[in-house]
Amino acid sequence: MSLSDTLPLQSPPARRLPHLGAALLLGLGLFAAFAPILATVDPARQDYGAILAAPSAAHPFGTDHLGRDMLARLGSALRLSLGLALLSVVTAAIPGTLLGILAAWRGGWTDRGLSTLADMVLALPGLLLVLLVSAVVPGSFLAIYGSISLVLWIEYFRITRASARAILASPAVEASRLLGFRPAYIVWRHLWPELAPVLLTVGAFGAATAIMAVAALGFVSVGLRPPTAELGLMMTELLPYYAEAPFVLVQPILAVFLLVLALNLVAGYRPR
Known part of the structure; x- marks a missing residue:
């Protein structure tokens, strides 16, 4: 009997959680993609005769x-959040x-120089850097995207560096x-086979x-500007009306919760 046979395995419910996250993420993506078909109106079009109307x-x-x-507006906000997240992750992952x-x-000096650069960026808290x-450039999509990518690449660099050093010293690589x-x-x-899952x-x-x-940037009014449909900005705009229309306020909150939940469940995937 090998040592791996004696180690506890994930229970079936735990193994299914990443699949649940992937299904949830796929559902949100499909909703964002087909929202313009389901709602043919412009997300910025105002109708003062239907203010805070019920479903x-x-x-x-x-x-x-x-x-x-x-x-x-919810479909447009989800497309923006998913697109920005994907773009930021790809842009950070490749150089990192x-x-x-x-x-x-x-x-040698290459390792020390790159590690010092990463430590310099890491010295400033990520959210503070984005803020x-x-x-400095309020309401700019490129500024938000660039600052988030600047924060995210460090994790890829540090994890890749630590893992690659051990792999490169292995007998197979030698x-x-x-x-x-x-x-x-x-x-x-x-x-790549060892780094990809991580x-x-x-x-x-x-x-x-x-x-x-x-x-968070939209909620504190330093992110994208109205009339852009963005989840945090929608929360700020709808918060004063929570007593009159709580069903409207809960929608962007639920969207952020489901997005983050789905991604965290997907992150728990461990290939067998």
């Missing part, structure tokens, strides 16, 4: 304090992973080097962090 055939999710259709592999591969950039295989082959054959987990957590950061 109806014309407005399945009701309307906000300016008579704007909540179905259209490549620099982490470079630092582990070369070592500072957003305050054998590949002695046989004359190129670095690209070593990265693809030895590094990086995908970091990516799921990073996407959740990006969504929370954008919502």
Whole structure:
């Protein structure tokens, strides 16, 4: 009997949680994609004759304090949050992973220089850095996206560097080097299979962090500007009307909760 046979395995309900998260994330993505078909009105179109209207055939999710259709606005806000999260994660993952592999591969001054750069960025709290950039360039999508990516790449760099150093010192990699295989082959054959599950987990957590950061910026009114449909901004706009229309306020809150929950469940995936 091997040692792995004696270790406790995940229970079936625990193994199903990542699949539940993936299904939930897929459902939210489909809703965001098909919302323009379900609600044909412009998310910014105001109707002062239907302010804070209850759900109806014309407005399945009701309307906000300016008579704007909540179905259209919620779909637009989800597309923005998911798109920004995906863009930020991809933009952070590529340089972070490549620099982490470079630092582990070369070592020496290259490793120390890149590690020092990462520590300098890490010295400033991530959300504070995003707030500072957003305050300098208020309402800019590019500024928010760039600052979030600047924060996220550090995790990819540090995890890749630590993991790659151990993998590159393994006998399998040493054998590949002695046989004359190129670095690209070593990265693809030895590094990537070991790094991919960890990086995908970091990516799921990073996407959740990006969504929370954008919502937090919108909630404190330093993020995107009206009439942009953004989940945090929608919460701020609807908060004064929670007594008259709580069903409207709960929608962006529930959307953020489900997005972050789905991504955290997906991050718990462990390939067998």
